[in-house]
Amino acid sequence: MIKPQFPVDEAQRLAAVRSYHLVDTLPERDFDNITALTANICDVPISLVTLLEADRNFLKSHYGIPFNESPRDISFCGHAILDEKDIFIVEDARKDDRFKDNPLVTEMNAIFYAGVRLVNSDGYPLGTLCVFDTKPRVLTKSQKKALIAMAYQVVNLFEARKRNRALLSVQKELRERNEELKNFAGVVSHDMKMPLANMIITSDMLRSKYGQYLDDQGKEYLDYIKQSSFTLSEYVTGLLEHYETDKTASLISEPFDSQDLLEEIIELLNINVDCEINLPEENIEMHANKVALEQILLNLIGNSLKYNDKEKIKIDLDCIEKDGFYHITVADNGMGIPKDKVAHIFDLFVTTGTLDRNGKKGNGIGLSTVKKLVDRLNGEISVSSTLGEGTTFKFSIKKLG
Numbered sequence: 001m002i003k004p005q006f007p008v009d010e011a012q013r014l015a016a017v018r019s020y021h022l023v024d025t026l027p028e029r030d031f032d033n034i035t036a037l038t039a040n041i042c043d044v045p046i047s048l049v050t051l052l053e054a055d056r057n058f059l060k061s062h063y064g065i066p067f068n069e070s071p072r073d074i075s076f077c078g079h080a081i082l083d084e085k086d087i088f089i090v091e092d093a094r095k096d097d098r099f100k101d102n103p104l105v106t107e108m109n110a111i112f113y114a115g116v117r118l119v120n121s122d123g124y125p126l127g128t129l130c131v132f133d134t135k136p137r138v139l140t141k142s143q144k145k146a147l148i149a150m151a152y153q154v155v156n157l158f159e160a161r162k163r164n165r166a167l168l169s170v171q172k173e174l175r176e177r178n179e180e181l182k183n184f185a186g187v188v189s190h191d192m193k194m195p196l197a198n199m200i201i202t203s204d205m206l207r208s209k210y211g212q213y214l215d216d217q218g219k220e221y222l223d224y225i226k227q228s229s230f231t232l233s234e235y236v237t238g239l240l241e242h243y244e245t246d247k248t249a250s251l252i253s254e255p256f257d258s259q260d261l262l263e264e265i266i267e268l269l270n271i272n273v274d275c276e277i278n279l280p281e282e283n284i285e286m287h288a289n290k291v292a293l294e295q296i297l298l299n300l301i302g303n304s305l306k307y308n309d310k311e312k313i314k315i316d317l318d319c320i321e322k323d324g325f326y327h328i329t330v331a332d333n334g335m336g337i338p339k340d341k342v343a344h345i346f347d348l349f350v351t352t353g354t355l356d357r358n359g360k361k362g363n364g365i366g367l368s369t370v371k372k373l374v375d376r377l378n379g380e381i382s383v384s385s386t387l388g389e390g391t392t393f394k395f396s397i398k399k400l401g
Helices: 010-018 029-042 076-080 141-213 216-243 245-249 258-269 290-306 366-376
Strands: 046-052 056-063 069-071 088-090 112-119 125-133 254-257 275-278 285-288 313-322 325-332 381-386 390-398
Touching (some): 056 125, 076 112, 076 125, 112 141, 245 290, 258 313, 290 390
Antiparallel strands (some): 046 056, 088 112, 313 325
């Protein structure tokens, strides 16, 4: 018996083998299907997918034998990976000096062997797709072609597993970083709210106590400080809501009436302008995440109120149940959205650049939060708008319970 030699680039080859993280893994149906099919095509009792480690031959798939590894120094595959031909064949190992007294031949009657190297994209032979028989034989031309084709598919599976593993690793890292970002944003936003509240209160106190000593410009500065503090406070509140959407969307569903929910929202908005809100004609008993739906509607109806330049604001609300979803519409006669902004209106921090009826600019957080919530509730949202005439938001959420 002649032991197989090591390739000149054995260290790099071993690193390539280990980069796939397949050694010592459990059997997988995809590989087992290939070895079963290969054995059938070649009309042999044994077919293997092997990975050649430093001192052993690991059998990722083993059809026809009960074990999943063997010593490298007696392996046929150790010789096969050194042969650069398309296929390495030993028709009768008893007549071959390399194998005639090999324990696999003398004790297990491994007489015939044919193996195709599994060469990865960097050119390293990782192992083989091989077949054994207990008698001498000759493969037909079509059997050889099939064995080579199957080996190519095994390598494709290796590469797919490697890409999938890398993708899962990247996804895990992104989730961890996103969670860190959410925690950071939550802490910073929360810690900013008290100083901002203090700035608002302090500006009022300064005006009350020292207003008589201030000229008009000084009073304007105080107003500017207060208004800026309010704006930043709204921004911080929006950020907190945006980064807490996962928690909000994970709350359990509950039964409630659509009319009751809408009336509660209108009351919460504390509307102090001339406004006509038309509720749906039909009251629906809903089974959904009430807190999330309330946040969505507060944002959309609130925008219909803020971004409206008409003397009388008109908002039409509709809610129907169809095909296991609730379909809700919020339509207004407001300022509308420019065409070049519609496609990105749900992107975080994107604004239309339009000032609301109070002369304030949006922060681009609210609609992004709405979109995240709708997505988490297994729904969809769309917008249509005509500049100067109004905007219509349509969204759906999945019925639960």
